[in-house]
Amino acid sequence: MGLRGLRHAGRVECGCAVTGPGSELEAAARVRAALVGAGEVTEIAMFGGRKFSVGGTMVCGLVRGMLVVRVGPSGHDAALSLPHARPMDFTGRPMRGLVYVDPPGWASDADLHAWVTRGLAGAAAHPTPARSGSRKPQA
16 A cells, blocks of 8 residues: 555655745645555645545645645535634635645644544545546537
8 A cells, every 4th residue: 555656756846835844845745644554645736736635536735835635515514613724715715525724733743644534534425536438428
């Protein structure tokens, strides 16, 4: 298991700042460590941050210094009741099932692990994305 399939490991491809103790690079390393044993993890640099997926479904990500977690629609309200969590509004409109967690909310390894565990549960409840070869042809 572990990090098979990991892309972009150890390289800066998102243009994020990489200096200081709270750097994106350090945060990505912490997320990778929290995902060890979760299955086949894929990491992709995108939208000025990083996305971490297991089995093809996004679990969590890092963007603008925040942790993004897929908690799923059923876990959304409970996640928002936790300290430092707020609706994900990347597009200007809140996206149900995804939350931002400000850095104090995942500063400790235990807190980060708890959020990643919520993300794994949210990803498990999310339908697997259709593979490009499985789509029906358009009429």
